[in-house]
Amino acid sequence: MRIALQAAQDAAARGETPVGAVVVDPATGEVVSIGANGPIGAHDPTAHAEIVALRAAAAKLGNYRLTDLTLVVTLEPCAMCAGAISHARIGRLVFGAEDAKGGAVVHGPKFFDQPTCHWRPAVVGGVLAEESSALLKGFFQARRGKAKG
Numbered sequence: 001m002r003i004a005l006q007a008a009q010d011a012a013a014r015g016e017t018p019v020g021a022v023v024v025d026p027a028t029g030e031v032v033s034i035g036a037n038g039p040i041g042a043h044d045p046t047a048h049a050e051i052v053a054l055r056a057a058a059a060k061l062g063n064y065r066l067t068d069l070t071l072v073v074t075l076e077p078c079a080m081c082a083g084a085i086s087h088a089r090i091g092r093l094v095f096g097a098e099d100a101k102g103g104a105v106v107h108g109p110k111f112f113d114q115p116t117c118h119w120r121p122a123v124v125g126g127v128l129a130e131e132s133s134a135l136l137k138g139f140f141q142a143r144r145g146k147a148k149g
Contacts, residue, residue, distance in 0.1 A: 001072055001096060001128045003034060007049065008074045008135055011036035018135045021049035021073040023057040023066065026092070032069060033057040049073060050081040054088050065089050074132040076103030076125065082111035086119045093121045096132030 007020025016037040023032040035053030039045050050073050058064045070092040071085060076099040085093055095105065104111045105123060112120045 001074070001094065001132075003031060004049075004072050004074045004096070005128065005131060005135065007034050007036040008132070011038065011049070012135065012139050014038070014041055016040055018139050019049040019073065019075045021053040021071060023053050023090075024070045024072060025068075026070050027068070033060060046080065048078065048081050049075075050077055051084055054084055054090075058088065067091055070094060071121075072127075074128075075099050075136065076105050076107065078102050079104035079109055079111055085121060086112070086117055089119045090121045092124070094124045094127050096125075096127055097129045097136065098125060 004020040004022045007022070008018040011020060012018035016039070019037040021035040024030065025032055033053045033056035035049045035056060037049045038047040038052060050071060053071065054066065057066055057069065066088040068091045071090045072094045074096040076095050076097065077085060082104045098106055100107050106125055111117060112123065
């Protein structure tokens, strides 16, 4: 999660919402890929940290199936990202802060609980949640402050 938090800070420095993600091979501890939010810079609405990390992992491994790998992300994934996680067949999802507004794992549609979901990873939430949440809150407070000034 510390690597994901650093990726989130890197995203914030570029003016992107600070969300970071890491794909890890739990068998070896190897970091397969790192992703950071980038929709603004990439002009790509799908460039969420999870999608960036999943694409990089799939390219590196030469396989769109990422079975048995772990995705670590600083914020509860949205519905789009939950769908991508399912399609990639990620074995385990670990996330930091919950997202009551846009999350889709423990909030909103609870994507992995739906009968139409074809692959469900093991899910662990709340890992370094306070740090992840503080990074997001600080980012948006700073943006609101700039908008007022």
